């Protein structure tokens with residue numbers, strides 16, 4: 001059994017994805033929908049204290065097949081939402097951090113969700129940090145991006161732009177409804193670097209219609225491509241259900257989440273290559289820890305590799321759940 005998704009045109013795929021959506025989650029436009037503190041190994045080899053602010057704002061202009069970020073957004077028609085008060089609400093002393101990530105579940109330089117007139121206030125709200133990280137689809141690397149990059153240079157703060165490459169597999173990428181090619185991603189990294197900013201790539205582990213082995217192979221290839229394009233860091237994101245569309249693909253056998261051992265070995269292998277920092281998004285990683293014997297230890301090994309950027313040998317499992 002399969003869905004009819006692959007036989008649809010772009011507009012049909014968009015409808016197919018949106019028609020399966022569960023309800024949005026309640027959010028308050030005055031507050032970030034989440035906030036975490038973390039320590040990330042920085043480019044200088046030291047641990048950078050980092051604040052991650054998940055800003056509440058309007059929904060992304062795109063509707064990617066695997067994306068569930070829209071659940072914590074407001075309707076796009078609501079217009080731009082003030083962000084600097086949200087940042088101040090959770091980061092009253094930004095100078096305590098080396099880095100602040102401002103993730104807005106879409107494109108930071110999309111003027112329909114973040115008003116460019118607020119850029120100075122946003123930079124004031126993160127005053128004293130060394131680096132600010134924002135996320136953006138390459139299609140929104142526009143004049144607002146160049147304006148913000150110039151303001152960052154002027155205030156002496158480093159800018160890093162995180163972009164979803166998702167997968168270097170051109171067939172799988174086209175199926176994601178992201179409206180972006182591998183070449184668009186590479187051009188986006190070049191545009192970021194031209195402004196003196198740093199680039200980070202998000203890479204999926206096991207896109208829909210990829211087998212476990214193909215998902216592993218393409219994740220490695222995607223990391224290699226992102227590093228060659230000039231990305232300063234790569235963050236792997238294990239695909240997950242929960243947005244309606246992915247749940248349907250799980251039912252029909254067109255997608256399955258990656259095994260935790262695959263994620264673990266991917267991280268170890270890419271750190272062995274030693275071509276740049278590679279991380280795994282460990283949010284909710286426990287959901288992949290399906291084996292009671294080795295699951296918690298694998299999660300621990302991934303978090304350890306994230307923190308140290310040193311590979312560890314793959315864990316053997318007493319239950320033999322995975323090789």
Ligand code: SF4
Pocket residue numbers: 060061062063064067068069070105106107137164178
């Ligand atoms: S561009 Fe990013 S935020 Fe927007 S729908 Fe796609 S994955 Fe989600």
Ligand SMILES: [Zn+2]
Pocket residue numbers: 291292293294295317318319320321322
């Ligand atoms: Zn096991």
